[in-house]
Amino acid sequence: MSINNLINNSIQTMSSRAACLIVSIVFLLSNFIFYPVVFEQNDDVIMKLIANGYFTGQAESHLVFINIIAGSILKFLYTYIPRIEWYAVMQIGLIITVFFSNLYCIIKYETNAKRLILTLINLSLIYFLSRLQFSYVSGFLAISAVISQFYGLTNDNKKLLAFSVVLMLLSSLIRFEMFFFTYPILFITFLFKIKKVLSVKVAVIGGVLIIGAFLINQFSYKNNPDWKNYQDYNKARGTVTNNLNLNLDDKNLIQTLKLNDEDRFLLSNYIFTENLTTEKLKKLASYSKESHVSIEKSVVSIYSYVTAYSIVIIAFLLVSLITRRFTVAIAILLHIIMILITVRFSNMVQYRILYPTLFCLLFLYLQSLKTDESKSLSVFLTASLSIFVLIQVRDIKKNTFFNIRAQNNIREIEMQLPKNKAYLVDPTSNYFLIGRSAFENPERKFVFFGWLTNFPTNKKTYPDYNSNLYRMAEHPLIISNMNYNKLKSFIFNKTIYTIQEKNIVVPTVKTQ
Template sequence: MKKQAQSMNFIVSATLTLAIIVLAGIFGDYYFDLNDDVLMKDILAGVYTGTPAGHNIQMLYPISAFISLLYRVYRGLDWYGIFLCFCQYFCVFVILKRALSMSEDKLYKGYAAASIFFFMLGAVGAHFLFVQYTFICGLMSATAVVLIMTHREGEKRDFVLAVILIVVAFLIRSEMLLLTLPIVGVGILIKWCFSRIELKEYYDGAVQVSRYGEKKSLFKEYAVLCLVIVGGLIVSLTANRIAYSSPEWKTFNAFFDARTELYDFQYVPDYAENKNFYDSIGLSESQQKLLVNYNFGIDEEIDTQVIRAVATYADSLKTDETPLPAKLVQSIPMYLYRLRHVAFQKSYEYPMTDSPFNVIVAVLYLGTLVIYMAERDKKKRLLTVLSLVLLFACRSSLWLYIIVRGRDPIRITHPLYIMEIAVLFGMIIDRARTSRRYIFMPLVIAAIVGAMFVPNQISVIKDEMAERAKMRQHYDALYDYFDSNRDYFYFVDVYTSVSALDGTERTFSEKMFSRVDNRESNHDIMGGWASKSPLYYDKLADNGFESMEKALLEDGVYVVAKESSDVSWIGEYYEDKGKAVNVEKVDQVTDAFMVYKVSAAK
């Protein structure tokens, strides 16, 4: 009978997961959400260098090496896209199966399944189609929390799968996993405290029997879980450091860190106002323009020391910078607004709204409090209040942290919501084994809220699909142009690689599973986060180039920039290098892109 119930839970979970996949496919198509994801895919697939590479810079080496190995076995599939989609739908399946297995009550099963199903469609929906590895990392971490929160004594597989999910999520996006790790810790602590309190002393006749041994064993079980998680992260980091231990990669990693500091947290100071500084580090005005327009790949003199010096100087100019305590105070109104503001989404990302995530969070906080306050045990009621306060304090700290840093896109905020929901949902369905019908109420309300937002999510997806279709008309034409001229090589202006029409159109991304061509590309951008990496130099060498500066003057090499771009910086750069050049427009691709030839002036 038990096996039959388990089989039915598996079938229902698989069916609902498949239904979500089918409905997502009906609503829209799959895209890599950002151009960063596209470059990562190109590196893994061998599109960038001609050989599938495990060093894709953004992910830790073990998982990158695994995905690149799939491309080495067979280059004809979009393995990176398949991997990301598998991860997200596997998480949906695991959450569904775990929720259904918590009770044999059919009414509970129905409400639990409905709450998850409509949450996935009404809240997560668009993320399934516009796939981003940061979001998937958060979803995997949340799935691990559900497994931990609903763990039953003796079921070691729960912890094993939870650890695997956390470690793989760390390999995919280490920074995001570390951001979610405090909530994982809160979930583990809450689960251990409730499990411990349930190990009450009991009487054998007139003699009170201690359960000290069982409590000690329970503590050891959860302590080992924490140690294994930490150990898995340390092993992952160690493997990654070994893989990037060559002098070339160490040099690039230092450059990457300096570049991140400059562009993500500082700025490039104006040249005219800071000429003395630029003169002191030997940077001309034309070189400073390369930092402004991100095309620094053309100049080998712009190295780690230069980037770091500019970042340090920019930081020193912030004389009116607000102290951290004041920043925290200033961020509170925004935090409270995000917490309480309820509205349908107007578009996929901007203007941002946190609905229905914040509504569902409020429902689950209240529902959890009501369910556990019905317990007769005073210790459980007190523990419930303390647990919810701890969870809210943890989430508040994380939210204030990202708001203060100004790093709060939906690929970060939505996973934080899902993490919080995972803890609350886990606490609720863990009570399902008591078969008390009142636990169904928060699940019913959550299902209704999710269902209410499904039409809005469909509208958002359709609008986003239309915007991406406009973008693809330009970039598909550009990539077709590259393919039809494979004997030539093209260096693409960085801003052009991001947006074709000066921000009036969706930024560049690539459709998954469409136009899959994993041959080495005959183009590269003139800057960006992979510039000056060992992979970048491999690509130059593979095409017979010594450097970008010299390559641009060779026959068959061109620059691509959007129609509205001013390319006078190219001539100015070479003039500062003592070379007179002509920059001539030789072709046009659609109404957006211009192709230029740089040649020595006669």
């Protein structure tokens, strides 16, 4: 190759990367002009509040579900540039990275109709940008690593393969379990057969980095007594709340663990008394005639929680078999088996592993089709995918409406609460006060429970701290009126703020 050709190729490559990056940033950030950034669930809100110092008074790196390495970077940024909400910026930046990576592969290696079709699939990521969730972000990073490796191995692009390793590591840092539930199946079915030696080398390098980061995270928690105790307690608490077979009326269980009426009644409402230590919670989780959910219950759980997805994935399996895309069909079957295993042994639907995996399977399926040779097929797919993107935009608008309404309700409630107080928030009522807007924080000081029960800083801040917030008599409690009427016989807080209909807050001083 001549020097001129080499220079021209280098310029073209750099230009395509720069163009893809600019398009990714401009397109995705322009979305914020019309739609606010919202977290899908409370977990991200809580981790953001841990990271930015809302709970502790200073930035914190222990984010429980997210690796300590990512947490330390966030802590550094919050410490020295505190006015920016870095947790949300991180999530947005990683989604942009996924979008850019996929788009670069499409633009560089695909042509004509296939380029348009795969770009439309990539546009579906805007749906997840409008409802950020750390598990989704981790899953899509893992999927983007698969797509980058697919094109890198196929076209012998070493730089792209190196970048895919970075994506693998980022995925594991955001949530290790999500990487584990997505990447291995796709590696086995799609990547290993392309170039066995090179694909294994890339996977091993990524695996070593991921294991190293995982061990660093484990060491950080185990080396800190406060966070080790919290992590152990939180895991035990999670296994109890996820155990579908737990029978709190079992007489043997009650006698063995010495559970009183208060323990059992509050536990049925996800509130943990001081009697429920880490050791007792571990025994409680395993104490049932059947330790795991049956296959039948697993299938029912999947269809109950994600009916639409289940129909789509079965239809996709049939289409893959009919069109003789057996690699995709095998990947779908392994994916379904993985879901059954996680439901059966984790007693819950790990539904956030579903959508990133489906995205990748559909992407690689469409990539395998000869759309450039069939005009009717390319027109059909383009029209179908365009309708799908429009449906997503409609859902984003709905989500925006509900978020704005919820945020207004929260502000209305907060305005009725006196300032300069710290309010204990009933776990069954926290949805009244946890706003999911990515760039807004509570205006009042709230102490949340749930998976923040036994949070290390709370124990140090409140000398009378109790994992059962209803036993912290001197601290004001905020609770919905419905839950107060149900739980009031176990509530001993002297000052209670009940949330009535139309967000009216009524202060009550309870007589003992």
